[in-house]
Amino acid sequence: MLAFFEQYPIISALIALTSLSLVFGAVLGFASVKFKVEGNPLVDQVDEILPQTQCGQCGYPGCRPYAQAIVNDGDQINKCPPGGQTTINALADLLDVEAPSLDEEHGEESDVKTVAFIREEDCIGCTKCIQACPVDAILGAAKHMHTVIASECTGCDLCVEPCPVDCIDMLPVEKGLKDWSWELPQPANIIATDKKPHSENAA
Amino acid sequence: MRKIWDIHGGVHPPENKIQSNQKPIGVMPLPDWVSLPLNQHVGAPARPLVKVGDHVKTAQLIADAEGFVSAPVHASLSGKVVAIENRPIPHASGMQAPCIVIESDGEDTWTELQPCENYMDLQAEILLEKVRSAGIAGLGGAGFPTAVKLQPDANKKIDTLILNGTECEPYITADDVLMREQANDIIAGAQLMAKLLDNPRILIGVEDNKPEAIKALTDAAQNTAIEIISFPTKYPSGGEKQLIQILTGKEVKSGTLPSEIGIVLQNVGTAVAAFQAIKDGIPLIERVTTVVGRSLQIQRNVHVRLGTPIQHLLSQHGFDENNCARIIIGGPMMGYTVDSISVPVIKTTNCVLVPSEDEMPTPPPTQPCIRCGHCADACPANLLPQQLYWYSQAQDFEKLQAHHLMDCIECGACSYVCPSAIPLVQYYRASKGAIRQQQIDKQKSDRARLRFEAHKERVEKAEAEKEAKRAARKKAAEEARKKIDLTKSQPAEKSDTAKLDPVAAAMAKAANTKADPADEKAKIERNLESARNRLARFNHQLNDARNENDEARAGKLEPKIKQTELKISELENKLAQMAKT
Ligand code: SF4
Ligand code: SF4
Ligand code: SF4
Ligand code: SF4
Numbered sequence: 197m198l199a200f201f202e203q204y205p206i207i208s209a210l211i212a213l214t215s216l217s218l219v220f221g222a223v224l225g226f227a228s229v230k231f232k233v234e235g236n237p238l239v240d241q242v243d244e245i246l247p248q249t250q251c252g253q254c255g256y257p258g259c260r261p262y263a264q265a266i267v268n269d270g271d272q273i274n275k276c277p278p279g280g281q282t283t284i285n286a287l288a289d290l291l292d293v294e295a296p297s298l299d300e301e302h303g304e305e306s307d308v309k310t311v312a313f314i315r316e317e318d319c320i321g322c323t324k325c326i327q328a329c330p331v332d333a334i335l336g337a338a339k340h341m342h343t344v345i346a347s348e349c350t351g352c353d354l355c356v357e358p359c360p361v362d363c364i365d366m367l368p369v370e371k372g373l374k375d376w377s378w379e380l381p382q383p384a385n386i387i388a389t390d391k392k393p394h395s396e397n398a399a
Numbered sequence: 400m401r402k403i404w405d406i407h408g409g410v411h412p413p414e415n416k417i418q419s420n421q422k423p424i425g426v427m428p429l430p431d432w433v434s435l436p437l438n439q440h441v442g443a444p445a446r447p448l449v450k451v452g453d454h455v456k457t458a459q460l461i462a463d464a465e466g467f468v469s470a471p472v473h474a475s476l477s478g479k480v481v482a483i484e485n486r487p488i489p490h491a492s493g494m495q496a497p498c499i500v501i502e503s504d505g506e507d508t509w510t511e512l513q514p515c516e517n518y519m520d521l522q523a524e525i526l527l528e529k530v531r532s533a534g535i536a537g538l539g540g541a542g543f544p545t546a547v548k549l550q551p552d553a554n555k556k557i558d559t560l561i562l563n564g565t566e567c568e569p570y571i572t573a574d575d576v577l578m579r580e581q582a583n584d585i586i587a588g589a590q591l592m593a594k595l596l597d598n599p600r601i602l603i604g605v606e607d608n609k610p611e612a613i614k615a616l617t618d619a620a621q622n623t624a625i626e627i628i629s630f631p632t633k634y635p636s637g638g639e640k641q642l643i644q645i646l647t648g649k650e651v652k653s654g655t656l657p658s659e660i661g662i663v664l665q666n667v668g669t670a671v672a673a674f675q676a677i678k679d680g681i682p683l684i685e686r687v688t689t690v691v692g693r694s695l696q697i698q699r700n701v702h703v704r705l706g707t708p709i710q711h712l713l714s715q716h717g718f719d720e721n722n723c724a725r726i727i728i729g730g731p732m733m734g735y736t737v738d739s740i741s742v743p744v745i746k747t748t749n750c751v752l753v754p755s756e757d758e759m760p761t762p763p764p765t766q767p768c769i770r771c772g773h774c775a776d777a778c779p780a781n782l783l784p785q786q787l788y789w790y791s792q793a794q795d796f797e798k799l800q801a802h803h804l805m806d807c808i809e810c811g812a813c814s815y816v817c818p819s820a821i822p823l824v825q826y827y828r829a830s831k832g833a834i835r836q837q838q839i840d841k842q843k844s845d846r847a848r849l850r851f852e853a854h855k856e857r858v859e860k861a862e863a864e865k866e867a868k869r870a871a872r873k874k875a876a877e878e879a880r881k882k883i884d885l886t887k888s889q890p891a892e893k894s895d896t897a898k899l900d901p902v903a904a905a906m907a908k909a910a911n912t913k914a915d916p917a918d919e920k921a922k923i924e925r926n927l928e929s930a931r932n933r934l935a936r937f938n939h940q941l942n943d944a945r946n947e948n949d950e951a952r953a954g955k956l957e958p959k960i961k962q963t964e965l966k967i968s969e970l971e972n973k974l975a976q977m978a979k980t
Contacts, residue, residue, distance in 0.1 A: 247844055248848045249847070250847065258855075259851070260852075332854045332857075348847070373490065375836070376492040376494060376832075377828070377832020378825055378829040379829055380794075380826060380830075381765070381826060
C-alpha cells in the first residue's frame, strides 16, 4: 500500500482528493436535507419590515403577499404608503439595493396615524365592514350595532368604502402624555459657529 | 470606618446649596385652590372617586389606585371639587392631563385619621396596606409607588435597605433640611420599612457636604443597628445604581432592578412619609420642596400641600418675574423647564428653581463634537456619550442599543463637561423615546400580522365549507334526478323529457333547502305582483316623457319596460309549472 503511494504520487493524490470530495459532498448533502429551512426566510424578513397595516394599497391582498411578490417576482419595493420612506429604506438595506422614493401611484405617506371609528347610532348592522376588515378588528352581529376595537385597528381604511350608510370615520389617533417624547435638538450649524458667539456678544 | 467604593466619572458642579439650607423649613399659607393630577407617580393614573360639586375634607381619599403599579390621591385641602378636567401639569412636554381641582373653603377641616401608636406590633401586610393606601410614591423625584417596591418577593431575599440622603444635585436641599429637622422620623420610617422587607440591614448614605444632617441622623440612630455612611461629594452619587455601588461595591446588572441583588433603595423623604402614614394615619398630602433662585427674595425650603400652584409658592417668596430666566422643576442638571406658572406641586416636585439670567445664562450655541472624550470620562454609567451622540444624530437605533443607551441615567454630566456645549442628554432622551415607540409599533404590527393570518385562515375555512356544501347539494340533485329517471323509465307519466330536467333540479333543490312549495309559490306571486306594478309605473312614466317630448328619458325607460315584461312572463311560466307539478 505505502509502496504504491510512493510509486505513483499523482494517482495517490488524485485518490485522496476524490475520496475527500466524496466524503464532504455526502456530509453537505445530508446537512441540506436534515437542516432544511421551512418556508422562505427572505420573505419572512421582508414581511417583518412591512408595517402590517394590511391595507392593500400596494396592490396585493396584504403585506405578506407583497413580501412574496418582492422576493419571488422581484417587484418594486416602493409601493407601500403606510410604511413610507422608512420602510423603503429598511427594505433597500435588507435587499442591498438603492432606495427609491415612494411610488405616488399607490398613495401618499401620511404622518398622522388613523383608527376607524363607527358612529354607533347610525350603524344598521349589515356586517359589511366585518367582512372587509383584514385583521378582524370589528365586532358586531347582523342587525346589531358594530364597533371597532381601536387597539387592534391598523387604520387600513378598508371598512370605510363598503359601509352603506357611511357611518365609519377614520379619526387621527389621539396623542397623549404617554406618546410624548423629547425632540431631537437642532444639529449644530458648522459654518456659522465661528461667527455667532461674537455677533451675540455684540448684541 | 466603613469601606466605601468609588464610581466611574462624575462631576463637581457648583453646589449652590447654601442659599436654601440655612433657614428652617417654612410653612406656607394655604392656597385658594389646588389642582391634583391623577397621575403623579409612575404607573397607571388613579381613578377619581368624587364628582364636581362634592365637598371634600383634607386627607380624604379622592382618587383610588387603578391596578397594581399605581397610587391613590388624597385631597390636600378641604373645600369643593370645582373641576375634574385637563389642566397643566409639571411635565417636560407642557401638556395637560386630568386633574381634580379643589377650591379651598379656608377652614382646612380634616377627615378623621386613624393613628396607631403601637405600630411596631402590626403585621407586615397591614403596614404595607397602610403605605399603599396613603398614596406614597418615591419622593426623590422618580415617583415609583413605594408599596410596590416594599412588597416582599418570596424568591428574592432582600438583605440591604438603603435610604438615599445623597441629594447630589446642585441647589436642591429638601432632603438635607428634612434630615436635620426630622432625623427621628427618618430612623423610625427606616425601621418600619425594614420590617416590611423581613429585617435587612439598613444603610443611610449621605454626601459629606451635609455635616449637620449626618450629625442629626447619627444622634437619632444611636441605639439602633442603622449605619449612617458619609462619602465624598460628587455628582451624580445619588443615582440609584451609583449609590448602591458606592455603599456596597455591587453593580446592578443592566436592565434589572436592584432587588435582583437583594437591595431596596428608598428616599429619606419617603421614609418620613411612610412613618407618618402609619403612625399618624396621614396620607401623602404635603411634601418639602426647595424654592430657590436669584429671582426670589426669600430662598428656602417649605412644607407645601400637593397641588399648590407654583404661582402661589413663588409669590410667597417675593418672585420677580422680570428677573427670571426660566422656571425649572427639579435641579439644574436633571430638571426640566415649564412654561406655565399654574402647574401644581406634585409628589415628585423636590425643587422649583427660578434663576435669573446672570445666574444661569442661556447656553452658548452648539459646536461640533471635537472628540475630546471628556464626556466619556464623566459618564457615571460607563457609557461612550460621544458615540451615542453620533448614533442619535443618525437615528441608528440598533447601534444605540448596542452601546447601551438604555443604561443612560440622563444625569447630564456629559453635557456639563462638553466643551462644545452639545445638549447631549436631549439627544439621548429623544432617541430613547423613539426606540420605545419603535418597540411599541413593532409589537402592534406583530399582533396585526397574527390577526391577519388568523383572519385569512378563517376566511379560507369558511370558503372551503361553502364549497363542500355546494358539492353535497350537487350530488343530492344528481341523485334526485336519477330517482326520477328511474320512475320515468316506468310507463310514461306526465310531462316530456325536455321539461323534466329543470323540474327535477328544482325539486332536488327544494328538497335540499327544505323550502315549502307553498312558500315558493307565494314568493313568486309576490314578485309577479311587484313586477306588474313596476310595469304600470314605467308605462305611466313613459307616457309622461312622450307628452313632454323628453326623448332621452323615454329611451332610458323603454329597455326597462322590456326587461320587466320579460320578467313577468318568466314568472308566469314558473307559476304555470308549479301548478302542473
Ligand atoms: S401597502 Fe398596505 S398591504 Fe401593502 S405592504 Fe404596505 S401596509 Fe401592507
Ligand atoms: S358597514 Fe356600516 S352599517 Fe354595516 S355593520 Fe359596518 S358600520 Fe354598521
Ligand atoms: S447623561 Fe447618560 S451618557 Fe451622559 S453622563 Fe449621564 S449617564 Fe452618561
Ligand atoms: S465632551 Fe463634547 S466635544 Fe468632547 S467628545 Fe464628548 S460630545 Fe464630543
